[in-house]
Amino acid sequence: MKSLGPKTFVYPTPVFVVATYDRGGRPNAMTAAWGGICCSDPPCLAVSLRRTRYTFQNILDQRCFTVNVPSADHARAVDYLGMVSGKGLDKFAETGLTPVRSDLIEAPYIKEFPFFLECRLFKTLELGVHIQIIGEILDVKVRDDLDREEYPSVEEVRPMFYAPGVEGYYGAGEFLGRAFSLGRR
């Protein structure tokens, strides 16, 4: 086995776009790959942010945020949303994405993305350069044209993932099998 050292290297990591309002009601969105579901009940999602991020302050101020899941079509916009700060810039205007006010929480969601999670700030945990923000998932909302009875499929959503180390974005590949089933004899 070859050693790479203590790196934040794992496959896959997600591509989440966290959307918030600042105190003045101005929408912002940033891309985050350090995060994931962290509890089934209460349903929670974690996302780690640097405390210098505009989004970090917005979440502390508003106590809520949305986590928007992009499709592979949005890779270019998503990369942009992770590269620049929204402090002096309207990232929605720059990308052509549309912020829409949530009915449930004081946060915008991104109209063009397949689905999003509405989260209320539940806990924070200081780790080092990143602070973990844990949101309780209050609802998941899916774009109307993804008109499945329940969960939209991977084939419809076409999610992307981020590969650290090699710093690439990848799409979803072939179906390998059903969970809690494939492993049965």
Next chain:
Amino acid sequence: MKSLGPKTFVYPTPVFVVATYDRGGRPNAMTAAWGGICCSDPPCLAVSLRRTRYTFQNILDQRCFTVNVPSADHARAVDYLGMVSGKGLDKFAETGLTPVRSDLIEAPYIKEFPFFLECRLFKTLELGVHIQIIGEILDVKVRDDLDREEYPSVEEVRPMFYAPGVEGYYGAGEFLGRAFSLGRR
């Protein structure tokens, strides 16, 4: 937008196999999808476990664990490792996977998988039915036959991801672009 309710639904989630020794030195492995990288410095990874899990007790006892990243070839074994408890069962014998003792920590890694992270217990956080286990990443080790100079590529590793809701495993798909580059004008 159509409401799905407060579900732990997001794409993608990872497929991690957490490997530990129990107090008697017996190796165990379990699959977990609630987790991800959570801090860049110190480099940390979070994985959420139910407190009833054998692995949970093993981590509290040994204060360390490995996170093994399977390739798509291992989908069947991985599903099995997430379906049964290792309390009265040798899951390595059942799957044919090989536990090898880490040189660095008191935990085994899975020889057949492309790479693994050696983690020391850093923090725990009670959330609800799941407890978040945060490990400091001490090293990342890659199988010798993946003979790249630095990070093994997505194409070599062929990672899989888990899709909650639809409960499916998927492989990695097409390269979409380079991060911190694609979004530049």
